Amino acid sequence: MNEGDERALKVAVLGCGAVGSQVVRLLTEQRDDLAARVGAPVELVGVAVRRLDAPREVDVPAGLLTTDATELVSRGDVDVVVEVIGGIEPARSLILAALDNGASVVTANKALLAEDGPTLFEAAAKAERDLYYEAAVAGAIPILRPLRESLAGDRVTRVLGIVNGTTNFILDRMDTSGAGFSEALEEAQELGYAEADPTADVEGFDAAAKAAILASLAFHSRVTASDVHREGISEVTAADVASARDMGSVVKLLAICELRPGPDGQDQVAARVHPAMIPRSHPLASVHEAYNAVFVESEAAGQLMFYGPGAGGAPTASAVLGDLVTVARNRLDGTRGAGESAYADRAVQPMGETRTRYHVAIDVDDRAGVLAAVANAFADHDVSIQTVRQEGRGADAQLVVVSHSAPDSALSATVEQLREMDIVREVTSVMRVEGDAE
Template sequence: MTDGDKRLRVAVLGCGAVGSQVVRLLSEQRDDLAARVGASVELVGVAVRRLDAPREVEVPEGLLTTDAAGLVTRDDVDLVVEVIGGIEPARGLILSALENGASVVTANKALLAEDGPTLFEAAAKAERDLYYEAAVAGAIPILRPLRESLAGDKVTRVLGIVNGTTNFILDKMDTSGAGFSEALQEAQELGYAEADPTADVEGFDAAAKAAILASLAFHSRVTASDVHREGIAEVTAADVASARDMGAVVKLLAICELRGDQVAARVHPAMIPRSHPLASVRGAYNAVFVESEAAGQLMFYGPGAGGAPTASAVLGDLVTVARNRLAGTRGAGESAYADRAVQPMGETRTRYHVAIDVDDRAGVLAAVANAFADHDVSIQTVRQEGRGADAQLVVVSHAAPDAALSATVRQLREMDIVREVTSVMRVEGGDE
């Protein structure tokens, strides 16, 4: 784009659920985009794997190509939108685009969480923008508030439901009493879960998003491998019912916290009080709860996935990057000046809800309490359910190092009076 050429030329990599909606919005909102940017926005190419694959939108003739590498290095491409996902070839294509002078908008959470620094360094070297609002929570504007709106504040905690598939499953288990397998099957039938749901139900998707959130919130490099990850496959209907009995609900949470001079980042199912704002997030929706020193508590809520919502975030980034390009400036790049270490999960302070099948005889409660005391874990509440062969103790602890709580559970499982530890789940929110 030259000074006399008021056109911004855009190449799109991928034309699936998100890419097709990006193409549609670029066409339908052409005039509005030109007015907002200050120059016309022209789609000059769409890279796909197969030219004859069925698509949700009709791509203008002559724009489809299977040569993604050639597209991103064209001299007339000013901005590349990457929505193919995965690590390769996405990483190589983004690096080539930046090296060739194009700015980049991406929705690739997995790549950013694994190798974000390489991309940010390439963008800085090329003096080009790399924007990625669509990588976390779909249409919900959460990354830009962390990067820009709260830049003058100190964020201390980010707590979020960032995976719609798992939220749908857990919500169905809570409202209908269904088991995990039954709720997963319904999610697949409705299109909320993939045929292979591993990335969602095992927490990989949420962990990548947690890494991105923690990196932005705490100005430190956090990768997906730094995030403690547990999925929801082991959550039972009994767990959900027990949460209901104590006025709580089970959610898969991404939790990023500032702990002194360290960052704690984890993804796992947890019980949260029904009074907590995140407890009311239903179905496949997402929400992110942010706590900061000056602004206090903020919550961002909306559709966290889907072609059109995610494309909305992509287009928002595209407008910003296009304006920067016209002005000859760049937006904020990576902010990793704090360089905080990631706290090991064993040192992270958490709370546990533990359900224990025990022998109903004198001294059982004292023995269980002693097991917690042996590891310096304070008990908040204890309740007994049933009698005789069906006796069960439900213990909720105060906050303690996760390693101490895990050691407590191991000791309980070795005790003669304990028939089985039937449920172990962390507890978040509420008063201790």
């Protein structure tokens, strides 16, 4: 299509839930503005749904609704397919069919991209069509485009982020009110921040998928969700949060993607999701409620932070529409945007080799030599202690140890040795520490 051609660009939407309904609303309400931004009218030609009679947040003309998603994406006249149904199937088959039938695709499907992104990228390249997915990570926050385009001439070394609003809300409530995990989760569910089944959020699956996408873009390597070390927040206790507060820190579920030297000296990708203590002076510590933030470090640009609502129908739809405008402009110009960049092909570093720091709280017998014995356990695994403090006396004696940076396997082995020592009654808390001295 040549620029200036007034044939309407035809858009099909797959899914009309919280996000899809807002996409439909924006396409309708901003029709004139979108036409001006794109350079041609944008026409919604179909919305695929599971049930025609299901209640929806917006009114969709009955003539646009269909339960035959395959037929919709197979129409040869559709220019852009927006996929917001989520999950692996039928989303994967529908996206591949759309590309095969000549449509470009905008998707918010983090789970599919993290599991089988290469298949989608290869199909888009073969079809010479766009595959855009800004909405897959951090809702309305523009983070993927800066990584893919704005920082394309720089070397990104680290991406550290709060990328799940549900867990951030829960941990924030535990910090500000002293609530336990179950109590904070219940409040999140009452307010609509957490699903009835919160497993994907609280066990870190959602954040791990996003971490895989961020690492792939930042480090030009293929990283899948299975490559990301994952721990959730269901085991975080009020005592952990209180201990962090005593250290001048706060507990956050972090997605951490970084370049780390491998055994041969070549850079490897380390990708992990887990709760961690960070100093209250760190920019991510001030991210409250269900908000998201991503902190990027690069060699030339230095430190950058992206902040905003990380979920919700309207914010996510905003990111979808941003991609749609770009893809539509490319269709008008007969061009394509940047595809997958995996030229670096870096190996993924095992979690055991990744250097981290631990905060360990240990209930011990209050007798001479205890501190020395605990210190020796750390030394046995070549782990250096940064700080140690003792709380209480007698039966309530507790040591709180914060280590210097060491391989995670060495720190884990240290904790296991502590658990087997006669002088240790219980290792009550183990949590990683991020964001200050190594």
